[in-house]
Amino acid sequence: MISNVYPYQFQxxxxxxxxxxxxxxxxxxxxxxxxFGLAAVQKGLGPLESILMSTLVFAGASQFAAIDxxxxxxxxxxxxxxxxxxxxxxxLMGASLYPILKDVSPAKRYGLMLLLTDANWAxxxxxxxxxxxxxxxxxxxxxxxxxxxxxxxxxxxxxGGLLQNPKSLGMDMVLGCFLLAMAxxxxxxxxxxxxxxxxxxxxxxxxxxxxxxxxxxxxxxAGGLVGLFWLENKPVDEDAEAPV
Amino acid sequence: xxxxxxxxxxxxxxxxxxxxxxVTRFGGVFIMSYVRISPRIESFINTMxxxxxxxxxxPMAFGGDAGALAALMVTGVAMLAIKKPLPAIAAGILAxxxxxxxx
Numbered sequence: 001m002i003s004n005v006y007p008y009q010f011q012x013x014x015x016x017x018x019x020x021x022x023x024x025x026x027x028x029x030x031x032x033x034x035x036f037g038l039a040a041v042q043k044g045l046g047p048l049e050s051i052l053m054s055t056l057v058f059a060g061a062s063q064f065a066a067i068d069x070x071x072x073x074x075x076x077x078x079x080x081x082x083x084x085x086x087x088x089x090x091x092l093m094g095a096s097l098y099p100i101l102k103d104v105s106p107a108k109r110y111g112l113m114l115l116l117t118d119a120n121w122a123x124x125x126x127x128x129x130x131x132x133x134x135x136x137x138x139x140x141x142x143x144x145x146x147x148x149x150x151x152x153x154x155x156x157x158x159x160g161g162l163l164q165n166p167k168s169l170g171m172d173m174v175l176g177c178f179l180l181a182m183a184x185x186x187x188x189x190x191x192x193x194x195x196x197x198x199x200x201x202x203x204x205x206x207x208x209x210x211x212x213x214x215x216x217x218x219x220x221x222a223g224g225l226v227g228l229f230w231l232e233n234k235p236v237d238e239d240a241e242a243p244v
Numbered sequence: 245x246x247x248x249x250x251x252x253x254x255x256x257x258x259x260x261x262x263x264x265x266x267v268t269r270f271g272g273v274f275i276m277s278y279v280r281i282s283p284r285i286e287s288f289i290n291t292m293x294x295x296x297x298x299x300x301x302x303p304m305a306f307g308g309d310a311g312a313l314a315a316l317m318v319t320g321v322a323m324l325a326i327k328k329p330l331p332a333i334a335a336g337i338l339a340x341x342x343x344x345x346x347x
Contacts, residue, residue: 170340223295
């Protein structure tokens with residue numbers, strides 16, 4: 001095998017179709033962005049500073065947590081710890097896509113990671129479980145989600161006062177419902193169900209007893225342990241003579 | 245160590261947050277580029293991947309209000325019944341709005 005060959009080919013049409021597929025979700029991201037923009041200016045961030053933060057950081061939950069710690073002075077280390085803890089799931093998400101990402105050049109590989117969010121990752125990871133390789137959703141979906149996050153923040157900064165309570169409309173549950181739908185749409189077999197059960201118990205235990213924001217990583221690693229010791233029985237090589 | 249939230253200070257804080265987030269975005273991929281992907285490692289990252297979703301959702305259900313719980317339960321049931329994400333999500337959102345309006 002030649003080490004400098006990257007066989008994954010991006011299809012422009014598929015990037016466009018993934019962008020369109022993520023468009024409905026991105027409308028909700030606009031609403032979250034607006035909620036963030038409003039919260040940020042209320043905490044004393046300037047309009048441009050709020051928009052810059054959304055543009056560069058592009059990780060909603062950690063941004064909300066950081067501005068919660070905002071004041072005339074901000075303690076740097078606690079902010080770093082909280083941002084790292086909340087975003088540490090990116091470490092696992094990136095690692096889980098590595099079997100596909102190794103087939104694109106390092107520049108594209110790390111470029112794609114700039115656009116990684118829960119929603120586009122969930123689609124890509126779910127499709128990979130079903131044997132499809134989809135980096136286009138990271139690119140196209142990530143772009144539309146990023147723009148939605150920036151536009152939403154801008155709206156919230158300048159027109160946030162007009163925002164009704166989005167929670168009363170159930171808007172805060174869009175992402176949770178989306179991720180649940182992705183999980184249940186994926187492959188389900190005894191091995192996966194045991195992993196989920198362990199992940200659920202571990203994440204709840206971590207949420208209750210471990211430091212804040214560690215529950216996602218704790219639960220995911222616990223679920224991963226099931227996979228580490230319980231290997232899937234891959235169907236034998238298809239060319240081999242399988243009993244019919 | 246504290247930073248005053250002057251314009252320069254805020255810019256510095258935004259940059260620090262961006263860098264920390266960047267480490268989490270790049271770190272997992274970077275580490276994996278040094279790991280030989282054996283079937284066992286592949287099995288680990290595949291079960292870990294779907295467990296990430298569960299580990300986000302379950303505490304969300306337990307920590308949330310009745311509306312959050314209703315949203316997730318309705319989405320879950322709808323997804324298992326009709327296997328179409330968008331209608332299942334829409335039903336979940338409606339359930340949250342409904343529960344919060346009436347209770």
